[in-house]
Amino acid sequence: MNLSLAPGILEQVIEHAKTCHPQEGCGLLVGSQLATRFIPMDNARASSTDYEMEPAQLIAVLRDLRTSGEALLAIYHSHPLGPAKPSESDIERAYYPEAAHLIVSLVEPERPRTAAFRIIDGKVYEIEIHVIL
Template sequence: MALPIAIMESIYREMVRYGLSLLPEEACGVLSGFRTAEGIWTADRFDPVANLSPEPRTSFAMDPAGLIPVLHAAAKQGREVVGFVHSHPSSAPIPSDPDLSTSWHTVPSHWILSLQTPSVPTAGVYRYFRDSSGRMRYEPLSFHILPDSL
């Protein structure tokens, strides 16, 4: 079983605010941070990335012109990609078939922010992987919101 993921409270709030600001379209971005000595991934930065999908209300495609600089900056700063984020404006935070078709299945986590009830956003966090037949699957990961005072 995979270890839990942690996210700083202010970063979680920032991610939610960004998702809400783009309703009714899907938002997307990158979480970066570090891995603790115990192996727990901890996100302490969120970088929004523009959604270039031709159908942004039901899908997302991160703009390479925004994504590549975020990835380079993280590497230059010694940070690691903790996960990719996108929102589901009108559905549950469960990976869809298009979500699972990502070529980024090796990142530690995929965060789906459900905004179907904007006053009560919910998040699901998953690890994507290929099973023995090569089919993409997902497993839920637990996550913890850490107070910023840590």
């Protein structure tokens, strides 16, 4: 299953990654089939090599999604210093197998790289990102 993004979503995500730089940024992409909303999250680890979505904030957002009927389609985080692929700890801590993982690399800040993956039972599958124009 690929990751489809409504117009402007990828730009919002990249902008957030730049704002958080040099720390990792993170957030959620929600919608139904198509990601129509980006929800920025705080990185509780405030680290440039690691992230953890602020737990209380995450619980509140997941609760809101039950009301709004939106699905969690993807978890985004940035790699300020690394490539756009999952790290060992990303693979270990992929707690939401139904969600895609969108990674923004800012190794070259003026040329952000993005890639999306599914991580299922410790295995990584790259998927396509479809941006609706």
